[in-house]
Amino acid sequence: METLAAAELLAALGHESRLAIFRLLVQAGREGMVVSAIGEQLSMAPATLSFHLSHLTRVGLIIGHRESRFIRYCAEYATIDELIAFLTRNCCQGEACLTTTRDAKGAGRASPHPTTTKRA
Incomplete structure (x- = not known):
C-alpha cells in the first residue's frame, strides 16, 4: 500500500x-448489514447514511x-489488512514485537513491548 492510499483510508475514517x-x-x-439496519442502529438519516x-x-x-430490493454492506477485510x-x-x-494486552474493559489492544510484572 502506498502512503497516499493509506492517507485516503485514514481520512475517510477521520469522520465520526x-x-x-x-x-x-x-x-x-x-455477513454485514442491510442499509436500513445500519441507519436504525446508528440513528442516522437515510440521506446522510447514503452519503x-x-x-x-x-x-x-x-x-x-x-x-x-436491499443492499447489504460489509467491511472489506483485505483493505483493512x-x-x-x-x-x-x-x-x-x-x-515481530507486538503483544496483545487487555485493557480495563477486557478489550484487546496491541502493545509494542511485552507486558512485565513489577515486583515491590
Whole structure:
C-alpha cells in the first residue's frame, strides 16, 4: 500500500459518522448489514447514511452487495489488512514485537513491548 492510499483510508475514517459505520460493519462480520439496519442502529438519516456509505465504498473500506430490493454492506477485510500491515510495517524496527494486552474493559489492544510484572 502506498502512503497516499493509506492517507485516503485514514481520512475517510477521520469522520465520526463514517468511523461509526465502519466499526459497526466490522463488528457485524462477513455477513454485514442491510442499509436500513445500519441507519436504525446508528440513528442516522437515510440521506446522510447514503452519503457516508458511498464515501466508504469509494475508498474501498466497505463493499455493498444487492440482495433483491436491499443492499447489504460489509467491511472489506483485505483493505483493512493492507492498511494495518502498512501502519505496522516498520514497528519496532521491523521485528515481530507486538503483544496483545487487555485493557480495563477486557478489550484487546496491541502493545509494542511485552507486558512485565513489577515486583515491590
